[in-house]
Amino acid sequence: MKSVERRTHQRLAMAIGSRLKLPDGTILPGKTRNISFGGTFVDFDRVPIVKEGDYFSLRILGRIEFTVKVIHSNKGGMGFQFDFILIKYYEHFKKMMLSNAPDPDSMIKELGRQAKRISLTCEKK
Secondary structure, X not given: OOOOOOOOOOOEOOXXXXXXXXXXOOEEEEEEEEEOOOEEEEEEOOOOOOOOOOEEEXXXXXXXXXXXXXXXXXXXXXXXXXXXXXXXXXXXXXXXXXXXXXXHHHHHHHHHHHOOOOEEEOOOO
């Protein structure tokens, strides 16, 4: 039986350094395998026991931080859906994605759809 592709966002194959923060404070280093405006798959040397739907903090490039939801995991890594990002991080993320996209115009179209899923929050000054 052929599986149905559920992704609605273009993925970029990019190996980006990342750090997953577990509830006990443990930090797991990893590298993204692919990334989109909707989520990412991260390879880890050691994959913790998690459940689908668990939430964690994921930092990429040492400065862009997301709250992510576990969609799936296997012995090599975990697939995450982006759930929350502060606007100051989103601007860096958007620039990184568009500068690495083979077709930036089609990715720009995704931004309108994605805004409905990711909560953008402005920090109070």
